[in-house]
Amino acid sequence: MTVLTRRAAAMLVMAVCTVYFLTPLWWLFVGATKSGGRGVGLWFDHFQLGANVRAVLTYQDGIFVRWLVNSVGYTVGAAALGTLLAGMCGYALAKYRFPGREAIFNVVLGGVLVPATALALPLFLLFSKAHAANTFWAVFLPSLVNPFGVYLARIYAASSVPDELLEAARIDGSGEVRTFFTLSVRLMAPAFVTIFLFHFVAVWNNFLLPLIMLGNQKLFPVTLGLYTWNSQVDQRPELRGLVLVGAFVSLAPMIIAFLALQRFWRSGLGAGSIK
Amino acid sequence: MTGPRGARRHLPAIAFFVTPFAALFALFYLVPIGYAIVQSLYKVERTGTFGPAREVFGGLAQYRRVFTDSPFWHSVERVLLFGVVQVPIMLGLALILALLLDSGLVRGKRFFRLAFFLPYAVPGVVAAIMWGYLYSPNLSPFTAVTANLDLLGADLVLWSIANVVTWVYVGYNMLILYSALLAIPPEIYEAARIDGAGVIRTAWSIKIPMVRPAIVLTTVFSIIGTLQLLAEPQVFRSFSSAVSSTYTPNLTVYATSSVPNFHLAAAFSVVLALATFVLSFSFLKFTQRRGAR
Numbered sequence: 001m002t003v004l005t006r007r008a009a010a011m012l013v014m015a016v017c018t019v020y021f022l023t024p025l026w027w028l029f030v031g032a033t034k035s036g037g038r039g040v041g042l043w044f045d046h047f048q049l050g051a052n053v054r055a056v057l058t059y060q061d062g063i064f065v066r067w068l069v070n071s072v073g074y075t076v077g078a079a080a081l082g083t084l085l086a087g088m089c090g091y092a093l094a095k096y097r098f099p100g101r102e103a104i105f106n107v108v109l110g111g112v113l114v115p116a117t118a119l120a121l122p123l124f125l126l127f128s129k130a131h132a133a134n135t136f137w138a139v140f141l142p143s144l145v146n147p148f149g150v151y152l153a154r155i156y157a158a159s160s161v162p163d164e165l166l167e168a169a170r171i172d173g174s175g176e177v178r179t180f181f182t183l184s185v186r187l188m189a190p191a192f193v194t195i196f197l198f199h200f201v202a203v204w205n206n207f208l209l210p211l212i213m214l215g216n217q218k219l220f221p222v223t224l225g226l227y228t229w230n231s232q233v234d235q236r237p238e239l240r241g242l243v244l245v246g247a248f249v250s251l252a253p254m255i256i257a258f259l260a261l262q263r264f265w266r267s268g269l270g271a272g273s274i275k
Numbered sequence: 276m277t278g279p280r281g282a283r284r285h286l287p288a289i290a291f292f293v294t295p296f297a298a299l300f301a302l303f304y305l306v307p308i309g310y311a312i313v314q315s316l317y318k319v320e321r322t323g324t325f326g327p328a329r330e331v332f333g334g335l336a337q338y339r340r341v342f343t344d345s346p347f348w349h350s351v352e353r354v355l356l357f358g359v360v361q362v363p364i365m366l367g368l369a370l371i372l373a374l375l376l377d378s379g380l381v382r383g384k385r386f387f388r389l390a391f392f393l394p395y396a397v398p399g400v401v402a403a404i405m406w407g408y409l410y411s412p413n414l415s416p417f418t419a420v421t422a423n424l425d426l427l428g429a430d431l432v433l434w435s436i437a438n439v440v441t442w443v444y445v446g447y448n449m450l451i452l453y454s455a456l457l458a459i460p461p462e463i464y465e466a467a468r469i470d471g472a473g474v475i476r477t478a479w480s481i482k483i484p485m486v487r488p489a490i491v492l493t494t495v496f497s498i499i500g501t502l503q504l505l506a507e508p509q510v511f512r513s514f515s516s517a518v519s520s521t522y523t524p525n526l527t528v529y530a531t532s533s534v535p536n537f538h539l540a541a542a543f544s545v546v547l548a549l550a551t552f553v554l555s556f557s558f559l560k561f562t563q564r565r566g567a568r
Contacts (some may be wrong), residue, residue, distance in 0.1 A: 006474065010380035018390045021446065025393065027416060031408075044415045085296040092292035096285055104297065111304050113495070113555045115503045116546035117525050121532050121540055124305035125314065142303040150296065176288030190529050205398040207506040208525070213531070223400040223506075230404050231513045237338060242409070247401045254396040262389055 025251075032248035036243075052245040064246055066218055071204060071250075073136070074221055078143035079200040082137035086146045086199075091184060095161060099222055105154070111147035120208045128212065138213045139221070143203045149195040156191035157184070177268045193264040204254070247262025288350035291381040308548070315542035330538075337542035346521040347543065351550075353433065354523050358501035361437040366493055367439070369448035374478045377450075388453070392446035399443065406439045413516060428517035436507050444500070448493045455489035456482055491562045495555045502551045505529070 027042055033049040034041075037114050057062050091100075123142055127133040161184050169179040187191070210224045220228070226246050229239045287469050318333030341347065353560045372391060374401040376384050394402065394489045459482065467477050483490075505525040507563075511518045520530040532540035 005381050008374050010378065011382070012374060012385050013371070014381055014383075018387065019369075019390050021394055021442065024402075024409060024442070026398075027409065028405055063452055085299065088292040089296035090290050096289050098286070098289050102280060104293065107305075110434050110552070111300065111548060113499065113552050114304065114308070114548055117503045117528075118311070118544045118551070119304065119307045120530060121537070121544050122311035122314065123303065125534075125537060125541075126307060127309055141299070145299050145303050147300065147304075152373055175307075176285050177291055180288075180292070184304065201395065205347065205400075205506075207398070207400050208529070212529070215343065223398045226404060227400050227506075227510060230407075243404060253400060255393060257460075258393060258396045259389065262392075272361075 006016065028244065028251070032244045032245045052241070053249060056242050056245045056249055057065050059242055064222070064242075064249070066221050067132075067222040068250065070136075070219060071221040071223070073201045074140055074143060074206075075200055078140055078195050078203045082146045082199050083146040083149060083192055083196040085144065086149030086195060087153045087185075087188065088180070090150040090155075091161070091180060091188065091201075093150070094154045094157035095163070095166065098268060105150075108147045108150050111145075112151060115204075117208045120212045123209070124212045133213055134215050134219070136219060139206075139210050139219075142209060143206065145226075146195070146199050149199060151189055152195055153188065157187055160191070161187050192262070193261075197261065197264060222246075226250065279378050294470070297451050303370055311544050311548075313409065314538055317538050317547050318551060319536075319538065333538070336356070337539050340539055341542045341546050344527075345528050346519075347524065350524050350527055351522050354501055354504055356438055357433060357504070360434075361440060362497045362501060364437075364493065365441045365445055366448055366490070366497060368379075369445050370452055370483070370490070372445070373452035373456055375483060376417060376453055377482070378474050378478065385532070392450055394443050394445075394530055396448040397443060399439075399506035400510055402443050403507040406442070407514040420528045427511075427517065429517035430516045432511065432515045436504075436511060439507050440504075442501075443462045444497070448497070451493055452489050455486040471547070487562075491559065495558060498555050498558060499551055502547065502554070 013152055014042070023042070030044055031045055033047045035046045035052075051103075089108075092099060115140060123138075125135055125137075127138045132138055159240055163181065165187075166179060169183060170176075174182070194232070204221075205223065206221070207223055207227070211221075211223050214220060214224065217228070226243060229246065230243045233243065234242050308542050315337050316332060316334060317330050318336050319328045320331045321328050372387075375381055376388060378504065381387065386424070397405070407427075411423065412418070412421040415421045425431060463481060463485070464477065467481055503525055504523045508522045508526055509529070512520070512522075519526075523544065526544045526545065526560040528540050531543060534540075
């Protein structure tokens, strides 16, 4: 095979895959611009995206806006705080030797293998006992825990924060906690960004926990809201169009964020996956 | 790393770093697991048909029901079949795409990387709704396909769901593998170049062995994901009558807890978590042993 045919074959595979991955998204975009939620077809007719979006955002006194805000609240809060906590823990596991270190790491690693969905039901029972199911906190607090983040942070801290630097900071009289927040955090920044992004997507996509935990529509994240609309389509046909437009509206910010943050997705990953 | 003597001096700092995560992990991971096990050992007893219900210790009664519950075991078989077919296809495709991106044969790498990764931004629920429409004969733009193939029928719906999962996760797995490929030091390719090894030869005998840990990692995550399958089939229930309320193990847990029969649902959860743990753990051990050879 010549280089040229090889190149052509490689590009053909790439092109076919691009069509496969992007067509559904394109179809959703086109479908969101049509009238009456007739999703058929891959090209525009009666372009009325603005009116459709307005219809979704104002339906039932703007419940959809509420869902979007909830999703952002659950996700950004849990991912930011969760990343910090996982990062601190992973950093301590990498940089200090202390009794119980290996035990903690192994238990946390076991936590990576325990499916989060297996926890949803007992969490619901526990929160019900505390009369706290069906609240914001019932979804938010469990979403803070990210064992895989601890694992990534430990690997990254071990390879990117030199002991000599910490020793030098000690000699300069800097306390351990201050050194972490002024020095180590900066060295670990790529890992922090990666952990944050994965955590963000995981919480944004979480379905079972809110499904089991929440009864009050006003607390739903947008995924659960769309699911509820979609399962009511038979009784309320007007929802069919709203589901498509709502799906599009909920995806748009995520896709824009992905495009804007794409260079960060890789940086912290390499360290975690080669070891 | 600080030695054991330094550790005592730094103990307050270590506690400051570790305690918040450890406390949350204990509260929202360990306690629920323990609680599920406790709940699974109880049962509800009634005096007479309409008498008041009491919770009494039932020993392994719930587990006996789990092991004789044939819909549950059918659903386990179903996700195992799903995993045996879907995971290799998804990871194979992810690996091929990562190798192609890394091979120097492809122009416009940044565009393709992004295009393949974009579906990962789509939550499972939304992806399932979208594909559900695409599969429905009266809504799909692909009428030539949907008119001849009943993608939502009992025979094919499992593979229609497999396609949704593949669509979402190929790019994510590709990115992990591609990052691992980029982390290979370039000196390693020197010898291969001198030996005159071609693109395919280099990929097969150098790149794939070098990214083995990443392949193992993505496989473990995929095994866990498959056994936990929930959002996609749950959404498909409104598109296809072939997807029952016990279609996957997790759907069974959800359906049982909505009855509500929390004790039995807890037993299902425990068995499922244990099976997932054992399966992913033994896969890790198996690959480690083979890797050490």
